[in-house]
Amino acid sequence: MNISELSLKRPILATVMNILIVLFGVVGYTFLSVREYPAIDPPIVNVRTAYAGANSDIVESQITEPLEKSINGIPGIRTITSSSSNGSSNITVEFNINEDLEAAANDVRDKVSQAARNLPQDIDAPPVVSKADANSDFIVMMAVQSRTKGLLELSDYAENVLVERLQTIPEVSAINIFGQKRPAMRIWIDPDKLNAYNISFADIRNALNRENVEIPSGKIYGENTEMTIRALGRLQTEKDFRDLIIFEDARGIIRLSDLAKVEIGPESEEFSWRLNGVNAVGLAIIPQPGANYIKIADEFYKRIEAIKKSQKGDFEMTTLIDQTKNVRRSIKEVEETLLISFSLVVLVIFFFFRNWLIAIRPLIDIPISLVATFFIMYIAGFSVNVLTLLGIVLATGLVVDDGIVVTEN
Template identity: 30%
Template sequence: MNLPELCIRRPVMTTLVMAAILLFGVIAYRTLPVSDLPPVDFPTISVSASLPGASPETMASSVATPLERQFSTIAGIDSMSSVSAQGLTQITIQFSLARDIDAAAQDVQAAIAKAARQLPPGMPTPPTFNKVNPADSPILFMALTSPTLPLSTVDEFAETMMAQRISMVNGVAQVSVFGAQQYAVRVQLDPNKLAARGIGIDEVQTAVSQGNANLPTGTLNGSHQAFTVRANGQLTRAAEYRPLIVTYRNGAPVRLQELGRVLDSVQNDKIASWVNDTRAISLTVQRQPGVNTVAVVDNIRRLLPDFRLLLPASVKLEILYDRSQSIRESVNDVKFTLKLTVALVVLVIFLFLRNLSATVIPSLAVPLSLIGTFAVMYLLGYSLDNLSLMALTLCVGFVVDDAIVMLENIVRHIEAGDPPFAAALKGSREIGFTIMSMTLSLAAVFIPVLFMGGMVGRLLHEFAVTIAVAVLVSGFVSLTLTPMLCSRFVRSHQ
């Protein structure tokens, strides 16, 4: 007993199998991630190092060269480039597609540790790295504005509350703050007043550093109790700095406020960010190479209601740009094209067969094949992107061919005078091997695409697998459901 005969004689079993394919496919479709293209980004890591006051030539020779020498020993590097500017060096390392970015990050971290002894001792912080491609555009732009609060307070919310929390979202590589206004006390010294008192700037700097200390003092131990002595010398506001004693002249203290102005300001007052002619703090989010853009944006958007609850009422949080919206729109356009293609195929079948039951039977192969393909896509970790949906659109004409061939052969026996049940058994037995050959030959066409290398091969891999799976599922439906329905619903001519 072959497969078509088994399904014809056991319609309940065939119906349950098709229902299972339908159920699993619908569940998989609802859980498939949405993306613009398959994840084919090269694993890229960006390393940054700073040395204030150093020229670009010094940064290139003293910082970039030792780091590049260590990075060159890492396996799987495709390309490496560096850019040196005034006090800053950025090295971009691009790995091969087969390299895991997390393992590559560990190798980069080890190389930075090895090169630490060769770097200048005056660097304020060790080199840092991010799993991000600097050439990749951000996926999300946000802005914080407030008509009443100072920008330094708004910046505190942006950098300490939002940026750190968003950085913890899976798939986020880097959160950058533009127009940052970090609070700082700015001391503007008057050269004439310094000269009149014979005080140098280094004395002022030393006095400010020593007067702004928060160090452990010690403990007082008694016979029954012990006390921890804490001297809190941390100064946080300009008003606390003004009476600070810098030095003594003629037995009288010289205070900081006598030498110039002490202001509540920001660390860098030469940068700013505007949104609709209003000063703002802007945040941009960049994703890691190879992750799903839509999934990352959705996870970030789930945090926004919590952020708005924690922010003061006068602070407004708004999204300026969302890259996932254009991705969703393009995917929805392809979905509409797919639905229109299915409708046109069914219409063409009806125009040629001119029989409602004969039209419905092969038409059922189209949705079942596509929905069954969704289940396989979920198992393989694919996403609903433009290429996979285009593959399903192209294969709509393929998946209905097998069912039409099976239907035509069974109808030929019915028109010859055989009962529908006997015609289904005889017709499916004759054409079963032909349908299997057609299905395998169509699927085999895309095998060479699976072995293509490089970026193009990685990009078309999901496309080829999706078409091949849809064709194989359609062949299975044509050998099981189609003959069973023909044996029950195609009527003989009287």
């Protein structure tokens, strides 16, 4: 007895099986990720190194090249791409598709640790090794502007308010900030005054390293008490830096204010981000591998609306790019195509059979077949994207053809 005979002899069993197929399909659809293109993620590892104050040539010769030579000996590497800019080095290592990402990242960390002894001793921090998604392009980019706030306040609002609220969106990997200006204590040294006081740059640097520290200070014990001592050694304000003693002898005291101008300003003034002639800060939403782009975008817009209602100030938030629009458009076109195909099937069958009951019958088996496809896609690890939607549209024609043949029989 084949499945056709079994279904004809036991219609209740066939009905229950169809219901189960639909349920499995619905469950599979809820777990499917939605993105524009299929997720083909080769193992990729990034190595980032910061070297403030160094130009691109120094970064390339003293950081990028030693790291590349060390990493190049790892087996399974497909390509190594590097870029050296003022103050930073970025190396992207792509492995073969069959390599394990965790093992590849560990191999890169080992090689970077071995090469660290050949790097300059005054780099900002050891190289940072991180795993990356090959398809980690942003899905939504927005701009934050204000006509009354400065870039420092704008950057602080973007980092401490917007990023804090948006990075908790499910399936979001990171939020990149563009045009951010972090506050820093800027010391503008006057070379003429250095020569007049016979002070060198090294003297100022040594004084800052010596005085701007906070070290453990121990405890004070009493008969019934125990208190921890905290020495406030960090320089916090402009006045603290101005009053810093650089040199002292019997003739007097030379403070930093005698040699330089001290003020709070942006950490870097080499770049800025503007939109329509107004200073702005950009935020880009980076999804996790296999994430549902539609859900992320919907939750993003929901939280932005909540932030706009509760914000205090004249901050303007504008969505610049939304990559999910193409995905939404593709899904809508597929839905329209399916509706058109269903309608044509009903009309063609009715035209030949002259019976509405027979004509409506394919509207039952066609959705069941299509919905069941989502469960197979989930088991196979596929996602809802342009190519899989195209496959569903093409498969609809086969299902329609089979439905007509079954109806004729």
